[in-house]
Amino acid sequence: MAASSGHGLRGQLLYVLAALLLLLLAATAVLWREERAMHAEVRTLTGSAMAALARETLQRRGEQLATSFASRMATPITAGDRTVIEDGARALRHQPEVVYVIVYDAGGRILDDGTAMAQPGRAMVDPLASAALAATTTTSQWTDNLLDVSVPIVQAQQRIGGVRVGLVGRRPSAEETQILGPLNRHLERAGFSHRMWMLIALLGVASVCAAAVWLLEWRILRPIRTLAGLLAGNEPGQTAGLALASHHRDENRQDEIGDLFRAFERMREGVIRHDREIRRMAYTDPLTGLANRLAFSESLDDRLLTLQASSGELALLFIDLDDFKRVNDTLGHESGDEVLSQLSVRVRLILEQTNSLGSEIARFGGDEFIVLYMAEDIRSASSRLAEALIEEIQRPLLIDGKQVFLGASVGITFFPFDANHAGQLLKNADIAMYQAKVAGKNCYRFYSRAMDQAVERRVHLEQELRGAWDRGELSVAYQPLFHLADGRMTGAEALLRWQHPRLGLVPPSVFVEVAEQSGLIGQLGRHVLDQACADAASWIARDGSKLFVSVNVSSQQLRSGELPEVVTHALRHSGLAAAQLHLELTETAVLGDEVQASVLLSRVRANGVKVWLDDFGTGFSGLSHLRRVPIDGVKIDRSFVADVLRDPDDLALTSAIIAMAHSLGITVVAEGIETEGQYAVLRERGCDQGQGFWLGRPMTGEDFLRKVQELQ
Numbered sequence: 001m002a003a004s005s006g007h008g009l010r011g012q013l014l015y016v017l018a019a020l021l022l023l024l025l026a027a028t029a030v031l032w033r034e035e036r037a038m039h040a041e042v043r044t045l046t047g048s049a050m051a052a053l054a055r056e057t058l059q060r061r062g063e064q065l066a067t068s069f070a071s072r073m074a075t076p077i078t079a080g081d082r083t084v085i086e087d088g089a090r091a092l093r094h095q096p097e098v099v100y101v102i103v104y105d106a107g108g109r110i111l112d113d114g115t116a117m118a119q120p121g122r123a124m125v126d127p128l129a130s131a132a133l134a135a136t137t138t139t140s141q142w143t144d145n146l147l148d149v150s151v152p153i154v155q156a157q158q159r160i161g162g163v164r165v166g167l168v169g170r171r172p173s174a175e176e177t178q179i180l181g182p183l184n185r186h187l188e189r190a191g192f193s194h195r196m197w198m199l200i201a202l203l204g205v206a207s208v209c210a211a212a213v214w215l216l217e218w219r220i221l222r223p224i225r226t227l228a229g230l231l232a233g234n235e236p237g238q239t240a241g242l243a244l245a246s247h248h249r250d251e252n253r254q255d256e257i258g259d260l261f262r263a264f265e266r267m268r269e270g271v272i273r274h275d276r277e278i279r280r281m282a283y284t285d286p287l288t289g290l291a292n293r294l295a296f297s298e299s300l301d302d303r304l305l306t307l308q309a310s311s312g313e314l315a316l317l318f319i320d321l322d323d324f325k326r327v328n329d330t331l332g333h334e335s336g337d338e339v340l341s342q343l344s345v346r347v348r349l350i351l352e353q354t355n356s357l358g359s360e361i362a363r364f365g366g367d368e369f370i371v372l373y374m375a376e377d378i379r380s381a382s383s384r385l386a387e388a389l390i391e392e393i394q395r396p397l398l399i400d401g402k403q404v405f406l407g408a409s410v411g412i413t414f415f416p417f418d419a420n421h422a423g424q425l426l427k428n429a430d431i432a433m434y435q436a437k438v439a440g441k442n443c444y445r446f447y448s449r450a451m452d453q454a455v456e457r458r459v460h461l462e463q464e465l466r467g468a469w470d471r472g473e474l475s476v477a478y479q480p481l482f483h484l485a486d487g488r489m490t491g492a493e494a495l496l497r498w499q500h501p502r503l504g505l506v507p508p509s510v511f512v513e514v515a516e517q518s519g520l521i522g523q524l525g526r527h528v529l530d531q532a533c534a535d536a537a538s539w540i541a542r543d544g545s546k547l548f549v550s551v552n553v554s555s556q557q558l559r560s561g562e563l564p565e566v567v568t569h570a571l572r573h574s575g576l577a578a579a580q581l582h583l584e585l586t587e588t589a590v591l592g593d594e595v596q597a598s599v600l601l602s603r604v605r606a607n608g609v610k611v612w613l614d615d616f617g618t619g620f621s622g623l624s625h626l627r628r629v630p631i632d633g634v635k636i637d638r639s640f641v642a643d644v645l646r647d648p649d650d651l652a653l654t655s656a657i658i659a660m661a662h663s664l665g666i667t668v669v670a671e672g673i674e675t676e677g678q679y680a681v682l683r684e685r686g687c688d689q690g691q692g693f694w695l696g697r698p699m700t701g702e703d704f705l706r707k708v709q710e711l712q
């Protein structure tokens with residue numbers, strides 16, 4: 001946490017308290033110093049006052065002694081009585097504090113100094129002498145510790161001499177020391193007690209600081225940290241036991257922190273509730289109530305980890321509804337949703353019936369479902385499950401009173417055999433599902449490594465196909481059609497060719513499918529239609545024949561709903577008469593949604609364009625179809641024609657188709673006539689027109705025009 005590592009509240013408080021303590025310490029030190037200085041000053045002042053007093057006392061005594069001595073010396077000096085002078089001086093010298101005594105005459109010469117070595121008549125030369133001689137009254141002079149008091153002796157207004165007395169100050173008397181001793185002791189005691197009080201004050205402040213820190217730490221910061229811990233790290237419900245215990249203690253407090261904790265607890269509960277709700281919403285598909293892609297991806301990762309540890313096996317089934325877009329387009333999105341929710345229930349039921357523990361189902365996207373499946377003998381169990389799922393999805397659904405038929409393509413992959421992580425497994429299953437689609441839909445495929453290459457090739461082909469028309473790699477070839485009865489050429493089928501610079505001639509069976517899967521077919525189909533119409537218009541313009549051109553139309557072009565407009569545009573642009581254009585649609589293209597197909601085909605036919613059912617018989621939908629969908633002709637599939645001579649059943653079927661079509665007023669065309677025998681049989685059975693290598697191979701537009709001209 002930032003607060004605990006940086007300058008948190010506690011740190012800041014500690015700084016403040018430490019500063020306070022330092023300040024107090026400094027103040028105490030200053031006070032202590034001041035006090036000592038004051039004590040010293042008191043001592044000095046007291047000392048000097050006493051010294052001044054001692055000097056004054058000494059001076060008074062000196063002056064007293066000197067004046068009294070002077071008064072006694074007047075007469076002996078006048079009389080020249082040396083003995084008296086001598087005795088007087090000696091006596092004075094013995095007085096305490098007196099260090100010298102000088103008696104001098106009017107000329108300033110020493111008469112006596114009270115010592116045995118006195119040298120009478122000697123002049124006074126000491127530094128104080130001149131001032132003493134000059135003085136007319138009692139004069140005191142101080143040098144350091146020495147006091148010189150001189151008193152002139154005057155008689156009959158005549159100075160006859162004088163005396164000088166020198167005194168020195170005594171050492172402090174016992175009395176004085178007695179005065180200073182208690183003072184010192186008193187000062188010492190006062191100082192000590194001051195220091196003690198200051199220490200106590202300091203300790204008091206320190207304890208208050210410690211108490212403040214403790215209070216802050218224990219009563220405020222710790223609960224705040226607990227709260228922060230609860231808020232920050234732990235998702236709701238993941239709080240550590242310790243934090244939770246102190247959390248409960250704090251929650252029962254009857255103060256502001258207690259209020260904070262209670263408010264937090266309410267907030268936490270709210271967050272947990274919301275969190276649960278959001279998770280539920282984020283992980284569930286609202287339409288089907290199944291787990292969604294996110295939930296599935298997360299749980300798959302977990303599952304694989306557990307399985308890896310226990311060496312378990314798992315099948316992942318990728319279910320994609322076939323042509324689900326058609327339901328949305330024709331019945332509306334609400335019906336589409338209804339289809340999805342009904343199907344999800346069915347899939348769930350099938351899965352429940354397998355009694356497989358640990359199986360799971362999720363809606364992965366629009367019309368995609370994923371099933372995780374675990375079983376003994378996983379491969380065969382999975383194929384049984386896939387079959388059951390496909391069968392169940394195939395059963396008609398009742399939507400708004402209408403029956404809806406759907407199919408599903410299923411891709412299956414196995415963990416750990418095909419892949420051992422979620423992303424790769426999903427990719428594999430998707431590839432296998434795609435292969436199931438390619439294989440004709442409504443079936444299942446197991447993933448195999450070979451599929452990867454197929455997918456790569458397909459992706460590559462798709463990239464190459466994009467823009468191939470603009471690069472001029474695509475062209476339209478024409479295969480002539482003939483009246484079987486008289487061998488007259490009736491028209492030609494336009495067949496798309498792709499001459500790739502590197503791959504060579506790519507067969508339409510390969511690239512048409514790629515174009516359909518990638519959605520390129522719409523654009524390509526328009527080009528072919530425009531080109532074919534333009535070419536046919538040019539043939540007719542050149543020789544005036546009434547040839548038609550027959551253009552293949554993919555189921556996707558029909559379903560997009562744009563076919564009538566595309567056809568009209570091609571006709572108008574080329575100037576070709578509508579009757580000269582035939583459209584070839586496969587049975588399955590029409591079968592998917594008869595209602596929509598009928599509407600669109602009726603619009604096309606209304607202009608005069610003819611519609612033929614191509615590859616008739618392969619998807620064998622039943623001839624009843626022919627009555628419901630408005631068509632003008634059927635093209636019997638090559639596979640029947642190929643065996644018409646060898647297989648009596650095929651001959652019978654072909655004959656039945658011809659008879660039935662004729663009874664409905666529909667033209668019959670045979671494709672893939674490779675031998676004269678086939679031609680003869682078909683003509684004999686009444687087949688109207690034919691097309692095949694024996695009659696004419698697909699050729700370029702120019703070759704075809706040449707052939708037309710040859711035949712004329």
Ligand code: C2E
Nearest residue numbers: 495496508509512528552553554672673674691692693694
């Ligand atoms: P389809 O519409 O059934 O076209 C007839 C196919 O039979 C052509 O194959 C043609 O070359 C081939 N064929 C004709 N006579 C004989 C014969 O006597 N023996 C044999 N073995 N084959 C014969 P092609 O050109 O390879 O086209 C294959 C399929 O590709 C077409 O089948 C058609 O479904 C699709 N296709 C071709 N061009 C287009 C197109 O422009 N648009 C769409 N949507 N599909 C096209």
Ligand code: MG
Nearest residue numbers: 493552584614
């Ligand atoms: Mg065709």
Ligand code: MG
Nearest residue numbers: 614615635671
């Ligand atoms: Mg055909």
